[in-house]
Every structure is written in structure tokens, then in C-alpha cells.
């Protein structure tokens with residue numbers, strides 16, 4: 001699992017003093033306005049370096065060193081806590097967790113029967129005091145002994161009711177954070193009001209909670225993870241809060257109407273063995289990327305009140321709980337450029353060029369920026385420090401600028417005023433800009449796509465030949481391929497008799513491809529292989545597709561009103577290309593499919609019913625084996641659809657079946673979570689044997 005993390009090397013006393021100063025300043029910013037200039041990874045390395053130096057040189061330890069203190073000793077408060085609000089000690093690996101468990105067992109002199117395991121929410125700790133069921137005060141953690149009153153923020157926090165379900169006096173503790181959507185909304189509101197964007201959801205929550213009198217409203221979310229008696233709590237409830245296990249307290253808190261992790265994909269669970277603990281850690285880690293709120297680890301607590309009482313507290317953290325830290329997923333780096341690229345459909349999309357930075361184990365140099373409006377909305381500037389993370393684990397995204405690191409040297413990002421490829425005008429009427437020449441602007445890219453393996457699969461038609469054909473004006477789109485002559489090909493560089501004959505045969509062969517491949521080759525925006533198969537199956541013939549209106553498209557699985565509109569428009573735009581293909585003799589029907597009945601007509605026999613996967617939504621993940629060995633993901637998806645199922649790439653509550661090969665990872669964890677049937681590639685092959 002996670003490696004033991006590295007640390008900043010601190011060589012001498014002066015470097016040590018400087019490191020302490022940097023860490024204290026960063027902590028003050030982090031817990032204050034939420035505007036630290038260090039990302040968590042850099043900060044944690046620094047603090048570990050400080051701790052290591054102090055270990056070696058106890059005589060040099062400075063009084064304001066952050067080690068061993070809640071919030072690094074960098075914040076103070078004036079509202080005393082009833083019971084200290086502590087931090088958590090950390091482990092970074094399964095071995096570290098085992099050692100910690102063993103240490104606690106030794107300390108108590110007995111086994112610990114039950115643990116509770118919950119996500120470590122990445123926001124800020126809050127104490128919410130209720131009197132007679134009404135929320136009366138909100139206090140931050142501060143230095144652990146006293147915090148800051150932020151009661152003014154109560155109305156902005158979802159999940160923190162102003163009135164509990166019962167008129168009890170109690171203190172709830174939990175985390176306030178912003179979900180991804182709340183963060184996006186907050187930044188839209190903030191940049192709209194002329195203020196710089198928040199760097200990330202955590203700092204947005206911290207900054208927003210403390211701010212008073214802002215011109216705009218933002219929303220945050222509360223997750224409770226504890227409850228305590230207060231002065232005035234009735235004795236029966238106080239006794240329950242003292243005696244219930246942590247898991248029981250969480251049930252009580254939920255029953256009072258406060259938000260807990262129970263309804264999230266990563267609810268708290270209880271466990272009794274170390275294996276179960278590490279298993280749950282792996283599960284939560286696997287689900288992390290798909291959550292709509294940030295977590296930075298997993299918290300493991302001795303569940304029973306007696307175990308907690310006996311383990312006690314250190315000055316900084318309880319001894320009965322531990323945070324299993326997950327590696328930081330967000331890094332700060334610099335935005336050094338923005339490239340504007342024209343895609344195969346003529347869409348002009350910006351891409352961020354970054355100072356290379358390691359994010360979750362790989363070096364990131366480019367990141368997605370959706371469109372010009374998105375850049376403006378985030379208030380990004382060239383030269384900005386930016387926060388970067390991987391969305392859904394793979395695509396690096398620029399989250400936001402780190403506005404307080406600006407030096408004044410940053411430059412506005414210039415959007416192109418003409419198509420960066422051909423110099424023609426830009427159609428900027430839609431959010432996503434497009435060259436007015438559309439697909440013909442980047443003909444090479446659209447032809448390359450059309451002849452690719454999952455579309456027309458024309459072997460021997462490499463990029464170099466396509467480039468030459470387009471440059472020589474022999475083709476303007478892929479339909480022109482079908483009227484190329486032998487002499488035209490022979491004229492090209494490095495095309496001899498044999499390769500020309502082979503290529504002509506391959507082009508001829510492509511005319512017989514099923515409709516789904518021909519349709520996919522068109523490269524309709526937002527329509528990949530799987531959607532193309534569904535459309536081809538549904539309509540059975542190109543004429544039916546061309547005749548379909550938005551309503552008819554919505555009969556296709558997965559097509560909503562917006563996409564249906566876009567499909568109608570795109571197909572109209574592609575009419576000349578489709579006509580050319582038709583005239584060249586390219587197949588326009590889907591074998592085995594029957595067209596939908598015309599309005600008013602009796603529906604034909606539902607052929608799909610008898611198929612083994614009829615009505616099922618199927619996801620394949622991991623390495624395929626057995627009879628499926630060597631099949632690409634797309635080929636597996638084709639198989640699923642031939643057998644009547646619907647292939648999907650992500651696991652959700654709608655998924656009926658997961659085909660999980662070796663190394664299935666997060667999709668498997670999610671499917672287990674959702675109680676979805678999971679089968680091996682071999683079992684799957686048996687079910688669909690007739691369609692292999």
C-alpha cells in the first residue's frame with residue numbers, strides 16, 4: 001500500500017529555524033483564511049523533516065515548533081472547548097496500522113473487539129452546540145483548547161440542522177467541507193463578485209466559514225463524527241453519550257437529523273480484525289476518486305467507550321484513534337502556457353501547459369481546461385500557481401489559481417481570435433468554440449479517426465499516407481477514400497504496386513462494414529463506439545437515422561433531450577458526407593437489427609428479449625482471460641451488445657453485472673459496495689458463448 005512518505009532534509013540549526021518559521025506561517029494561513037502557499041504534501045514533508053531534526057538535536061528545539069501541537073500551534077481561539085478538540089496521529093501503510101493496533105492492544109492489555117472505520121473528511125473541524133434542540137453556537141477547533149466563534153456561518157451549512165429532531169442539549173462535532181459542486185458554485189459566485197477564486201474545496205470552506213459580510217452566498221456541507229454532553233444535557237442522554245460505542249453515537253446523531261457519512265458511498269462501518277481494517281482502507285481508497293467530496297485518509301477508532309476511556313489522550317491526539325493517510329491528490333504547480341488545439345470535429349479547446357509536477361504517481365505536464373468561458377470563470381492567468389488534481393483518477397484538471405501567490409507578473413490568457421489551425425473565423429456562439437470550417441478544418445484528424453481500428457478499420461492507411469492525400473487535395477473527408485484510383489495512390493511517396501493493391505482492397509472491404517462502424521466513423525460529437533452501436537441497433541438503417549427527430553432519438557438508450565437535439569443537428573451537418581458515402585456504395589444498414597415501428601404502427605416482435613443479456617447493463621473491467629483473452633475493451637463491449645446487453649464503462653446503481661478480470665480495482669470495490677453481481681471473464685464467456 002502507501003509507502004512511508006519522505007521528508008525535507010534539514011541540515012543545520014539555521015535551516016531548522018527557517019523550516020519552523022515556514023511551517024508555522026503555512027499553518028496559520030491554512031487554518032486561517034485557508035490560503036497556505038504550500039500543498040499538503042510539501043507541508044507534511046517539511047514537518048516530518050522538522051521532527052526528524054528535533055529527534056537528533058533535542059537541544060535545538062524551538063518553543064514555537066509545530067510538532068506535537070494541534071494545528072501546529074499556529075492558531076488561537078477565545079471560545080474554550082468543553083473537551084479538547086484534538087488532531088489525529090497518522091500511519092501510512094498496512095504495516096504501520098498493524099503496529100499501531102498492536103501498540104494499543106499492549107497498552108490496554110486486552111484485545112479490542114470492535115473498531116469503527118470511517119472516511120477522513122478533508123475540511124475543517126467544527127463544534128456545533130445545541131441547546132434544547134436549537135443550534136446556538138459554532139466554534140472552530142482553534143488550538144484544540146479554544147476556538148473561534150463562527151456562528152454567523154450556520155446558515156450556509158447543509159446537513160447541520162438549525163433544529164434537531166429532539167429538543168436535546170448536546171454538542172455535535174464534525175467536519176465542514178465543500179463538495180465539488182459547492183466548490184464550483186462558490187468560485188463562480190466569487191469570481192463573479194470580482195474576488196479571486198479559492199484554490200481548493202478545503203480552503204474555500206475554511207475561508208468562507210470565517211468570513212463575515214460577503215456579497216455572495218456559498219454553500220457548504222457538514223458531516224458529523226461525534227457527539228458529547230454539554231452543560232445542561234439531561235442525565236439520561238449524557239449517560240448514553242458516555243456509554244455508547246462510537247458507532248452507536250453516530251446512529252444517535254443521525255437520528256437527531258444531522259448529516260453523517262451513512263448515505264455516502266463510503267459509510268462508516270465496524271470491523272473486528274486487522275484484516276478487515278486494511279480491507280476497508282483499500283475499499284475506501286479505491287472509491288476516493290469517485291466521491292464528490294474530498295477525503296485525505298481513513299479514520300480508525302476503537303469503538304467501545306471503555307476502550308477509549310482507558311486508552312486516553314496525548315496532548316495532540318487521542319490514543320484510541322488513528323488516521324491512515326492517503327497520498328495527497330492535489331498539487332500546486334505553475335501554469336506556464338495555454339495551447340489551443342483544433343480537434344477532429346473542428347472544436348477549439350484550450351489545454352493547460354504546466355510546470356511538470358507529480359500527481360498520484362505520475363508526472364503531469366498538461367491538463368484539461370474546458371473552454372474559454374471556463375478559464376474566465378476561474379479567473380486563471382498565465383504564470384499563476386494553480387492547484388491540479390486527477391479527475392476520476394486519470395485526466396489531470398486545473399482546479400483553480402492560488403490567487404495569493406500572485407506576484408503581479410501574471411498575464412491574462414489570450415484566447416485566439418481566429419482558428420489556430422486554418423486562420424478562419426471562430427464560431428463562439430456555443431460554450432465550446434469551433435472553427436467555422438468544422439470538420440474540414442482538421443480533415444487529417446477526422447479521416448484518421450474514421451479509418452481507425454474501432455471504426456472502418458482500414459489497414460495500411462497510416463497517418464503519413466493520410467497526410468499526403470489531404471495535402472495533395474486528393475481527399476477532403478473519408479468518403480473521398482472510396483473513389484481513389486490506383487494511379488493516384490501510386491503517385492504517393494513509398495507506395496508500390498503491392499501496397500497500393502492491398503490498400504485498395506482494404507478500402508473496398510470497408511464498404512461492407514456494419515452501420516454501427518460507419519456511423520461511428522462519422523465522428524458525431526459526443527458519440528463514441530458504444531452509443532454508435534446503440535443508435536445503429538435501434539434504427540437499423542442510415543435512412544431511419546436521418547429521418548429521426550429529437551423525440552425519436554430519445555428512444556435510444558442513454559440519449560437525453562439535449563443530446564438528442566445535438567444529434568439531429570450534427571446529422572444534418574453531416575448530410576453531404578453521408579450522401580457521398582452512400583453514392584460510393586458504403587453499407588448503410590445494421591445486420592440483424594429491425595427498424596423501429598413508424599408512429600401508429602404495431603411494434604415488431606421484440607427480438608432483444610431472447611438474448612442472454614437482454615435488459616442488462618454490463619461493465620467489464622480488469623484483464624480479460626479464458627475465451628476472452630486478448631479481446632480489447634471495445635471488443636468486449638461489442639460482445640455485450642451482440643448478446644443484447646448494454647455496455648457501460650462505469651459502475652453505478654444501474655449496473656446489473658460486472659465482468660471483473662484480474663486487477664479489477666476500484667470498479668470491483670464499487671460493485672461490491674452496491675451489491676452488484678460480479679462474475680469472472682470465464683463465467684461471462686459461458687453466458688454469451690453463442691455470441692463469441
Ligand SMILES: NC(=O)c1ccc[n+]([C@@H]2O[C@H](COP(=O)([O-])OP(=O)(O)OC[C@H]3O[C@@H](n4cnc5c(N)ncnc54)[C@H](O)[C@@H]3O)[C@@H](O)[C@H]2O)c1
Pocket residue numbers: 026027030031036037038039040041043044070071072086087088118119120121122123124125126141174175225299323
Ligand atoms: N498546506 C499547508 O500549509 C498545511 C498547513 C497545516 C496543515 N496542513 C495539513 O493538515 C493536516 C494536519 O492537520 P490536522 O492537525 O488538522 O490533522 P488532520 O486533519 O490530519 O487530522 C485531524 C482532523 O481530522 C478531521 N477528521 C476528518 N474526518 C474525521 C473523522 N471521521 N473522525 C475524526 N476526525 C476527523 C478532524 O477535523 C480532525 O480535527 C496535514 O495533512 C497537513 O498536510 C497543511
Ligand SMILES: [Zn+2]
Pocket residue numbers: 342419420421422423424435436437441442
Ligand atoms: Zn480552422
